[in-house]
Amino acid sequence: MNTEQDILIQQARRQFLKTSGMGLGATALASLLPQNAHAKGHHQPRAKHVIFLFMAGAPSQVDLFDYKPNLEKHFRKPLPESISQGQRVTAMTRGKEQLVAPSMFKFQQAGSNGIWMSELLPHLSKAADDLCVIKSFNTNAINHDPAKTFVCTGSEIPGKASMGAWLSYGLGAINRDLPDFVVLTSAYWTGGTRNVQGLYSRLWGSGYLPSKHQGVAFQTSGDPVLFLSNPKGINATVRRRMLDAAKELNAKHFTEIGDNEIRTTIAQQEMAFRMQASVPELTDLSGEPKHVEEAYGPEVGKNGSFARNCLLARRMIERGVRFVKVFHRGWDHHSILPKQLPGQAFDIDQPVAALINDLKQRGLFDDTLIVLTGEFGRTVYGQGNLTMTDYGRDHHPRCFSGLLAGGGVQGGMTYGETDEFSYNVAENPVAIRDLHATMLHQLGIDHTRLSFPFQGLDQKLTGVEPARVIDEILV
């Protein structure tokens, strides 16, 4: 019997033959060539890993990052037509007056370059010198589902491959006993479930890419990986004995039938057995020093909290997981934003700052690109009740803010500007495809060359519109 490695090589070879088929060899070869090039990458990578912190529901840039001190003057005044330009709004605020709602939260300058940060983010403010705040993100979709799908897959329509799947496809695995791409959906929200958002498995799906590249969603209760544990009444010894029998029979059948797929089955069963050890080791926090755990804040003790997921993300990066996507899904503040937002900010502020420090202390920060963003922003005009201390905000795709850190991105800087109402991008716009191109770039991939043939097109994460690597923010 050959080694498992041989078998996986052969599996890759068979995969190639399958894609090449008859007569379209040229296309298939084209798809294979870049894939091979990806082993080394298109250029020297700046980062090996990505932690994508997805703030589902869309955080208010007006209240967190995009400081607009002059808005108070416009309190309850209509947003000038010259700014809104009659743009499309959601069904919720269509036909309603657009009255400006300034942020009730204070901002102060943080870090050596004096980045403006909201008072709701005290810990992140301290980490300002590691952050690149982008104020000029923009997108098309005005509703959560298509907008989230767009951020995650580069398309509003289901069926495309997600970011982590592309990296898995392009770069392959680092640790063969763990998935390349892990998804953590957070389960606790300070301030309740009022603003909580839905997720869909397509957000970490592989779309048209082979499904082995899809994200593996870790569960917050029960087995972290589905069906990981032996059932009650089967211990590791029994499992080992049973797998040995299966292996013996499968190997016999291979000699009779000749199909290498049988050997792949054997190899995957062995891998499953190893995962039964490697995954619990990964999720077991008992070895974490108390001061490390505490740094992530009081919520870290709760299974499924965003804080705990940040700590898990660090452990995954340490063990060679390529892409970790952590969802916080409580940001849809259509009403009583001032009451609600501090809860969500609390959920992420300390853990994200701790994650940055923790990675730094372990020498992993430079290798790990951290991205934090929602699917769009929120309107500067209020929705529903509007006083200085009570307002809501509707969906706003024309501008929103996010953070990048580590992975060869400059710290202590802001990039892009919005107009005085945080309504339109005023300079240096960053489209989602630009973010995607930049992420791929940092991982050593030229986004124009990472493609997969499907439905007659060379599909790319960045789609068909031109995308740009945001060189200005890179080290």
Place this chain on the structure above:
Amino acid sequence: MNHQCRLLIFAFALNSFCLLTGFAQTAESSVSFNRDIRSILSDRCFQCHGPDENERAAELRLDRADGEEGAFRTVDGSTAIKPGSIESSEVWKRIITNDLDEIMPPPDANKKPLTDVEKNLIKVWIETGAQYENFWAFEAPKPPQEPEVSDKEWSDHTIDQYVLRKLEREELHPKPRADRRTLIRRLTLDLTGLPPTRDEIAQFLKDDQPKAYERLVDRLLKRPQFGEHIARYWLDLVRFADTNGIHHDHFRDQSPYRDWVIRAFNQNLPYDEFVRYQLAGDLFPEATKDQLVASGFHRLHRIIDRGTMLPEESQARNVIDRVTAVSTSFMGLTVQCAVCHDHKYDPITSRDFYQLYAFFNNIDANPETGGRSGSDFKKGLQPPYISLATLEQEAKATQLRQAEAMAKKQVDELKKQIKAVEQKESEREESEREKVALQQKLKEAEGLLANAKAERNDFDLTLPAAMVMKERIETRPSHIMIRGDYANLGEQVTRQTPAFLPPLQPKNAELATRMDLANWFVRREHPLTARVAVNRFWQQLFGVGIVKTSEDLGTQGEWPSHPELLDYLAWTFVENGWDVKTLFKEMVLSETYCQVSDATPDEFGRDPENRLLSRASRYRLDAEIIRDQILATSGLLVSEMYGKSVKPPQPAGLWKAVALPSSYPNVFTADAGDKIRRRSVYTFWKRGLPPPQMTILNAPTREECIARRERTNTPLQALLLLNEQEYLKAARQLASNMLREAPEERLSVLYETVTSQVPDATETAVLEKTLNDLKALYREVPELSSQLTEGASLEGTSAEELAAWTVLVNTLYNLDITKTRQ
């Protein structure tokens, strides 16, 4: 390992690429535009020199020879392609030049440079006259001519002649016929999605009359499980699911449509009618319930709930989704590319797309699902729908409504009386007493009314209904949407089909209908409908379609492995009245189908997907078949057909982790009772997070139309099959069944039940040894045995015995041959 390993693969890939291309060339006659050239031009050139007018560069299109911009045109003294002369062909000069400003495809186009093999093909093609051909799939199939083969012995079945001719050209030979055990297992799995029982195997083995195999085929085609199984593929294709798939991802009940598909396949509804019912069932004169339910095809798209999206955007998204489904399901084309721009490769313009769009834009329905109150929301319905209540149910509903009305009347009457008493100016005391009595009566009457109302409500919730398609009376205008933007409307368009396909021939030239479109699809001269259908049915039996890209038979799809065979099948399918069961029968009666699937590793390596059909195909069973097989072999399968979707248990917390708190439903609650062991085709499908037992084994999310599933082999699949609770329960059940068999036969019976084969001496020895070791392990740890057998004790059997047998069954369920069709 990575670097070295990838180099190896690369070297191998180059090598095999030449081999593959090589044999394509030597085997077939000279260079053919369709087979050899079109895919090269399409891949490298059409993006700028193809059908899309807006992107066209240098006033040159290479997808056609004639016309002002056609490939043979001369501009400024330079001819793009001069038939017979590479020297005078600008295209050739641009291909071979070293000048980076001149070379084609240009480096900044990010296209793969042409390989030497490809350049040579183009050279030979130009030199031999640069013959353009219309794209094969857009020309109607021609009457078949049976191919000439040298080996007259193997088979006289027509399918086999086509397969054999190709094999002979490759100097290959078919494999021998498989043994009966293998055949009955393969056939039963392929036609019913379930394994044969031991009795069925025995019956087939001892049938020594001629045509035993054919009779088996006939028996299987008559089983109701045939429809359930074949319907499942169709449900992937049309993205059938139980939730609406956007935002809240609320419940949506489409189950009557599923029932209809199952019935249609079982009743062998001709495929042309199957198409017509779905496209235009509501437009039949005096449409039957079946026709109306089938028109629910147009309601299977994802749909958002009211409240955030602008309705006009939702409407546009729904109609685009509908057109995409029609084109994937019936045309095998990717017309959705033309939402934003002319298709880059196929001759589908943006106008073509919106002319098709116009057929489906006139639905008389809200583009978003309605509010949360009322029984429609609870029932997962949205108008328009039809009642599917039986006469009895309707009578009862009427009765309950009458009872409610009566109760209401009573209440109103009493209220009136009370009012009257209040206004009466008689004795205060007397009137007060009267009032109290009346109020007492009113209270009782109101109680009765509430009961009647609740009873009527509850009963209404059980009344079946099916969402259908319905036209608005006044036709909604359709426009080209500039770059696909619903808010940026261009020219108004009328209903029409793409120009490269046969003309539409509407009944009323003023306004074509969906019925005209449906009729157009099934016209004999339509080049796609029959080909697309037979190719998919072929794929269900052989693992891969004759055109591998069964979702795309357009110019970017793959060239068919056996073009003449595909056309023969399409032609005879139509000749035979679009008879699906006859087609299935013909395919499974071929010797091609009946070969063994064993081969040498080298043979597997050379043709891993068996595109040449030099053996029977071997591939992993779909998730549903794997589950159904476990339930069937353990005797737990509940064969009840039709009806609402059911929720078999799944690991806790999965929905909660993704659902909105206000989603309906937002928490997964497994169903109770027998129905959790019904066939997987009835399993509840939440699009946002479908059952992991299915998706881990490559079942799609049903958010979009899927014509073929991927098949992978992953550690997560291994974990599922090892540890899934219901599968383990089934193993324990089968273990109990075995322990009732005579001791000396148990292993053999078990092995045959699970794999349809009897174990040989080696296999028996492995099983025996494993069983003994497991018994010993369980004897050592008694509490382990009792955990595994909890609630399932068997009289006269020790817990360790049952535990050991359970794990042995689990072992067999994890064998490669068990989860593989071979």
